Amino acid sequence: MTTLLHKTLSFANNRAVRWLALLVLATALLVAPFTVYPLFLMNVFCFVLFASALNLVLGYAGLLSLGHAAFFGGAAYVTAHTAKAWDWPFEIAVLAGMCFAAILGLFMGLIGIKRYGIYFAMITLALAQMIYFLAVQMPFTNGEDGIQAIPRGTLLGLIDLSDIRAMYFVVLGFVILGMLLIWRCIHSPFGHILAAIRENEPRAVSLGLDVARYKLIAFVLSATLSGLAGSLKVLSFQLAALNNVSWHLSGEVVLMTLIGGLGTFVGPIIGSTFVVALEHFLATSGLPVSLVIGIIFMACVMLFRRGVWGETKARIAAMIEKPDSDRH
Amino acid sequence: MTDLRLDVEDLHSWYGESHILHGASFHVNRGEVVTLLGRNGAGKTTMMRALMGVVRQRKGKIILDGNDLLSTPPHRVAKLGLGYVPEERGIFSSLNVAENLVLPPVVKPGGMSISDIYKLFPNLKGRDGTIGTRLSGGEQQMLAIARILRTGADFILLDEPTEGLAPVIVDDIAHALKTLKSMGLTIILVEQNTRFATGCADRHYVMEQGRIVDEFSNDMLDADMSKIDAYLGV
Amino acid sequence: MPELFGVPVVVLLGQIMLGLINGSFYAVLSLGLAIIFGMLNVINFAHGALYMMGAFITWILLSTVGINYWAALIVAPLVVGLFGVVVERLALRHLYKVDHLYSLLFTFGLALALEGLFRYIYGSAGKPYPVPEQLTGVFKLGFMILPIYRAWVIIAALLVCLLVWLVIEKTRLGAWLRAATENPSLVTAFGINVPLMVTLTYGFCVGLAGFAGVLAAPIYQVSPGMGSSLIIVVFAVVVIGGLGSVGGSILTGLSLGVIEGLTKTFYPSASTIVIFVVMAIVLIIRPAGLFGREA
Numbered sequence: 001m002t003t004l005l006h007k008t009l010s011f012a013n014n015r016a017v018r019w020l021a022l023l024v025l026a027t028a029l030l031v032a033p034f035t036v037y038p039l040f041l042m043n044v045f046c047f048v049l050f051a052s053a054l055n056l057v058l059g060y061a062g063l064l065s066l067g068h069a070a071f072f073g074g075a076a077y078v079t080a081h082t083a084k085a086w087d088w089p090f091e092i093a094v095l096a097g098m099c100f101a102a103i104l105g106l107f108m109g110l111i112g113i114k115r116y117g118i119y120f121a122m123i124t125l126a127l128a129q130m131i132y133f134l135a136v137q138m139p140f141t142n143g144e145d146g147i148q149a150i151p152r153g154t155l156l157g158l159i160d161l162s163d164i165r166a167m168y169f170v171v172l173g174f175v176i177l178g179m180l181l182i183w184r185c186i187h188s189p190f191g192h193i194l195a196a197i198r199e200n201e202p203r204a205v206s207l208g209l210d211v212a213r214y215k216l217i218a219f220v221l222s223a224t225l226s227g228l229a230g231s232l233k234v235l236s237f238q239l240a241a242l243n244n245v246s247w248h249l250s251g252e253v254v255l256m257t258l259i260g261g262l263g264t265f266v267g268p269i270i271g272s273t274f275v276v277a278l279e280h281f282l283a284t285s286g287l288p289v290s291l292v293i294g295i296i297f298m299a300c301v302m303l304f305r306r307g308v309w310g311e312t313k314a315r316i317a318a319m320i321e322k323p324d325s326d327r328h
Numbered sequence: 329m330t331d332l333r334l335d336v337e338d339l340h341s342w343y344g345e346s347h348i349l350h351g352a353s354f355h356v357n358r359g360e361v362v363t364l365l366g367r368n369g370a371g372k373t374t375m376m377r378a379l380m381g382v383v384r385q386r387k388g389k390i391i392l393d394g395n396d397l398l399s400t401p402p403h404r405v406a407k408l409g410l411g412y413v414p415e416e417r418g419i420f421s422s423l424n425v426a427e428n429l430v431l432p433p434v435v436k437p438g439g440m441s442i443s444d445i446y447k448l449f450p451n452l453k454g455r456d457g458t459i460g461t462r463l464s465g466g467e468q469q470m471l472a473i474a475r476i477l478r479t480g481a482d483f484i485l486l487d488e489p490t491e492g493l494a495p496v497i498v499d500d501i502a503h504a505l506k507t508l509k510s511m512g513l514t515i516i517l518v519e520q521n522t523r524f525a526t527g528c529a530d531r532h533y534v535m536e537q538g539r540i541v542d543e544f545s546n547d548m549l550d551a552d553m554s555k556i557d558a559y560l561g562v
Numbered sequence: 563m564p565e566l567f568g569v570p571v572v573v574l575l576g577q578i579m580l581g582l583i584n585g586s587f588y589a590v591l592s593l594g595l596a597i598i599f600g601m602l603n604v605i606n607f608a609h610g611a612l613y614m615m616g617a618f619i620t621w622i623l624l625s626t627v628g629i630n631y632w633a634a635l636i637v638a639p640l641v642v643g644l645f646g647v648v649v650e651r652l653a654l655r656h657l658y659k660v661d662h663l664y665s666l667l668f669t670f671g672l673a674l675a676l677e678g679l680f681r682y683i684y685g686s687a688g689k690p691y692p693v694p695e696q697l698t699g700v701f702k703l704g705f706m707i708l709p710i711y712r713a714w715v716i717i718a719a720l721l722v723c724l725l726v727w728l729v730i731e732k733t734r735l736g737a738w739l740r741a742a743t744e745n746p747s748l749v750t751a752f753g754i755n756v757p758l759m760v761t762l763t764y765g766f767c768v769g770l771a772g773f774a775g776v777l778a779a780p781i782y783q784v785s786p787g788m789g790s791s792l793i794i795v796v797f798a799v800v801v802i803g804g805l806g807s808v809g810g811s812i813l814t815g816l817s818l819g820v821i822e823g824l825t826k827t828f829y830p831s832a833s834t835i836v837i838f839v840v841m842a843i844v845l846i847i848r849p850a851g852l853f854g855r856e857a
Contacts, residue, residue: 064663066670111842114849118605118662119801123845126798130838137831247794251670258667288682294675301668302653305660380751406753418748422740430734431741432752479752 033168039236042168044276045175046233051256051268052182053225058254059263060186061218062198064121066250067108067128068226071101073245074131075227080147080240081140090153094174094231101227102220104131109219113212125247132245146241150234171232178225183265185221194218198263248290255297261307270308331358333483333514334379339388341371341378341538348374350538351388356483361505361515363525366535367561372518373415375535376485379516380412381405392483407435411481415488415518417472419460426456428471432479439480448504449474466497473504483514490521502527522556534559569827575706577823583712583781585819586719587613590774591796592803592811593723594767597730599805600743601763603662604654607669610793611676612768614786616642616775618680621689621784631694635776642772647765654764655757673790680786688783715777722773723812730808739763798841803853810853 032041050072057063075097083093112123135141142148154160155170185191197204197211204211234240243249252275260271275293282289304311334356341349349371356362364372377383379390381402390397395408406412411432420428429442429452446453449470455463463471469489476484486505490498498521505528508515519525525532526549534542534556542559544552566574591609598606619638623629629637649672657665693711701708730736742749742756750756775789782788796815803814818837826833844852 064666111845115801115845118666121663121666122605122797122801123841125794126801126838126841129794129798130835133834133838137834247790248674251674254667255671288678290674291678291682294671294673294678297671297674298653298668301664301671302656305664382747382751401755402747402750403753403755406751412748412751414748414751418745420741420744422744423737427737431737431749433754435753 029172033165038164038168040276040280042171042236043233043280044273045171046229046236047253047256047272047276048269049175049178049232050226050229051253051260051272052179052265053222053229054253055257055262055264055268056182056185056222056225057215057219058257059261059267060191060198061194061215063113063215063219064117064254065124065219065222066121066247066254067124067126067131068223068253069245069247069249070108070128070131071105071223071226072230072233072249072253073135073240073242074104074230075101076230076234076240076244077135077141077147079231080150080234083153083235084147084150085140087151088153090155090170090235093153094228094235097231097234098224098227101230102224105220105223105227106216108223109216113215113219125250128245128250129247132242132247135242135245141240141242144242146239148239150238150240152235152238167236171236174228174232178228182225186265190214190217195263251297252293255293255300257307258305259296259300259307261310261313264307264309264313267307267309274308332356333358333360333393334516335389335391336379337389339375339378339386339390341374341383341387342385343374343383344385348538349378349386352535352538352540354533354540354543356514356516359509359512359514360531361509361517361529363517363519363529363532364535365519365522365525365532365556365560367559368520370535371538372535373487374538376412376414376487376516376518379405379485380410382412406432406479406481409436409480409482411435411476411479411484413469413472413476413484413486413489415491417465417468419463419468419471421459421461423460424456425452425458425460425463425471428460429475429478432475434479436480436482438482440474440477442478445474445477448477448507449500451500466493466500469493469497469501470504473501477508482512483516484508485516487518488520489517490519490524498524520560522560532556567828572706574824574827577827578820579706579708579712579716579823580826581820581823582716582816583819584822585816586716587774587778587792587815588796588799588819589723589812589815590719590770591792592799592815593726593808594770595796595800596803596805596808596811597726597739598764598767601739601760602650602654602665603658604665604669604764605662606764606768607666607793608649608672608676609669609768609771610789610791610796611673612642612646612789613771613775613778613792614680614784614789615645615676616772617691617779617782617784617788618684618775618786619772620776620779621691624691625689631776631780634779635773638776639769639772642775643765643769646768647761649768650761650764655761673793677786677790684786686786688785688788691779691784693780711780715781718777719774722770726770727808727812795837798837802837802841802844802851804851807853814852 054065054068057065078100079093079097082088082096088096108124108127111127112120115123136143152162152167159166193209193214197209197214201211230244256271256275257268258271259274260269261267279289282292306314332355336355337353338351339349339353340347340351352371352375364375366372374383378386379397381397381400386398392408392410397405400408423431451467452470452474460468460471473489489501502524505515509528517525517529526546530546532544532546533540536559544556565571591613595606595609598604616638619641620631620634623634623637653668654665657668697711697714699710701710701713730739738749738754738759742759746756799815799818800811802818803810818840821840822833822836825836
């Protein structure tokens with residue numbers, strides 16, 4: 001039994017098999033928009049990136065942020081406004097959103113990073129609520145109505161993005177770039193330092209690491225990528241609304257990461273896909289979304305804190321009786 | 329005739345993964361003062377915590393006056409008359425001296441009155457409003473003992489009462505301990521200070537690596553002193 | 563009409579009064595949060611939802627069975643408190659051993675679920691609740707007109723805060739609570755049933771939130787979202803004051819309510835964010851909060 005498992009696993013670890021899996025995935029992503037509703041998939045991609053960006057701070061640096069909607073929604077508003085009112089081209093509008101998220105992330109990080117655990121969570125939540133109230137009040141956001149009919153523009157002046165399939169591939173491309181950046185980041189010395197800080201902060205301090213600085217860098221990076229996700233989503237749906245900055249969204253993205261598995265690369269991908277699909281289903285079912293999400297949240301915390309992917313990996317590790325050293 | 333109060337047999341105990349007590353057995357008779365001697369890490373403090381139920385991972389047998397302590401919920405142990413004076417003294421920084429003194433509920437009739445306590449420990453008198461942890465180490469130790477005497481507990485677990493105290497204060501504590509013994513209280517004393525221990529106790533147990541490895545009567549002690557010193561590595 | 567800084571005194575006093583009312587709610591809720599945090603090491607995100615539940619129970623009691631405000635003032639906190647006892651026993655208790663973040667996330671999920679549940683059953687719209695007839699009318703104070711109900715809310719909230727503070731600081735029960743916050747296993751060894759005390763503390767503090775909800779029902783509209791918007795402000799209050807001190811959280815709550823009221827007078831559009839701005843400034847100047855002990 002064990003040897004069979006070993007064989008299966010070494011098969012799964014085989015380079016060729018990995019490339020094959022990637023090839024299958026790539027084909028699926030290429031064919032998907034012609035079979036599935038593309039806007040749904042784009043929504044999934046944006047949340048995959050958003051949850052993975054949050055995971056960078058929550059899973060890898062051990063910082064619980066309950067304010068990530070501020071980056072996502074804030075960038076969404078900035079992109080929406082610059083694209084619609086100022087006619088900024090696609091790339092520049094997205095960049096503007098990311099810059100806004102980065103600056104906001106720097107500001108929040110500088111204020112909150114010195115406080116630990118739950119305090120950090122409360123601070124990010126409160127500061128994000130400030131952004132929410134600003135979004136309610138500032139004239140350019142149109143309050144409850146939001147910014148509607150946002151033009152997608154063209155990519156580099158070449159590709160017309162009003163075509164939904166063109167937009168699909170652009171979103172896919174940007175999300176893949178973002179995910180590659182996260183992958184690079186967690187497998188770099190920087191990622192290992194973050195993990196060391198999360199495991200044992202006092203030891204990291206005693207090793208002479210400037211812990212606050214590493215956390216801040218991770219936080220700003222996470223904010224920027226969350227902003228990218230928000231900008232892409234707002235241009236996909238051509239609508240910027242208050243729900244993108246509300247605390248519910250900050251909670252949902254934490255749930256996505258938790259359900260999939262904190263501190264794993266694959267976890268947030270599974271988690272966000274699941275939650276987006278669930279919400280898509282609930283929206284038409286008449287069942288109350290936040291009730292169901294809340295119950296799943298509680299169940300997740302009580303029953304499987306390691307998440308789907310974390311649990312799977314732990315089971316496999318236990319079965320082959322070897323400590324699980326590899327985190328992705 | 330001996331009147332058995334506490335009987336510990338083959339007691340094992342764990343902190344999470346680490347196995348601390350490895351089958352310790354000993355007993356204490358009514359009105360006796362018994363010491364647990366041993367080097368650091370021998371398991372003396374864990375033994376006290378296991379008796380009180382502060383450490384929950386236990387296996388074996390602990391019988392106090394016919395009650396099975398392993399199946400007694402931790403908040404009921406005190407009601408059987410066990411009074412605990414922990415190693416770190418356990419004086420509360422958010423409580424003043426008076427509040428610290430009356431914190432443990434009375435468990436049996438016959439506890440000392442506040443005025444008797446002040447007679448035994450005059451240093452505590454007039455300090456009611458002081459924050460508990462602002463007292464000197466010796467005074468904190470006295471307070472930790474005093475608050476247990478008030479409850480009527482008749483079986484006291486004293487964990488290293490003289491640790492880090494000046495010799496004058498150690499004498500005060502020794503005097504107090506003799507008073508308690510003369511009142512008929514049963515006491516287990518964990519000590520590193522052999523001179524203090526031999527001055528107060530009836531019998532001595534030596535602990536090593538989570539087991540009771542030897543026992544001496546205080547009367548025969550002069551002959552065995554070199555043996556004890558060897559155990560303690562003095 | 564007399565003016566102060568270009569604002570009629572009547573308006574100014576009226577806003578300060580409104581600020582004091584908000585501040586009373588901040589005080590009652592942050593007081594409960596601080597005690598719960600001390601005993602359970604849990605940040606109770608559901609505190610706002612339970613406040614909302616208290617208000618809803620009040621409204622339901624009147625609109626379905628005709629039970630009046632005064633009875634609700636007793637019944638609603640009891641129901642909310644019992645609900646809290648069940649939550650602590652079934653769930654929170656099992657999370658004390660793991661990272662505190664999980665209990666925060668659990669109560670976050672609970673808040674989402676409660677809000678979703680009430681929204682599902684009763685809809686998002688606010689429900690008006692009448693001021694009890696004994697408390698209708700106004701005090702004419704000459705310099706301002708004070709609705710009797712508002713005066714009652716402030717007095718009731720302050721009395722409750724004072725009472726809780728007295729119990730904690732001056733009684734034997736309070737000494738047990740403080741001691742158990744510091745060293746629960748030693749307090750257990752002294753013969754006190756600490757787990758039971760923890761359960762009751764949670765139930766009581768959550769009941770306080772329910773009580774605040776009853777007080778709020780005739781002032782604000784009873785709606786599913788009333789708790790979450792409040793709790794986030796209360797979190798900011800708690801961050802400003804620090805969770806270490808019961809008296810501190812009462813004081814911070816009241817004063818931030820007044821600051822909010824004053825902002826409403828002088829610069830209305832900033833009134834929703836002023837507390838968050840104060841929080842940011844406090845964190846920059848004094849990272850541990852005003853009365854803070856770092857957790």
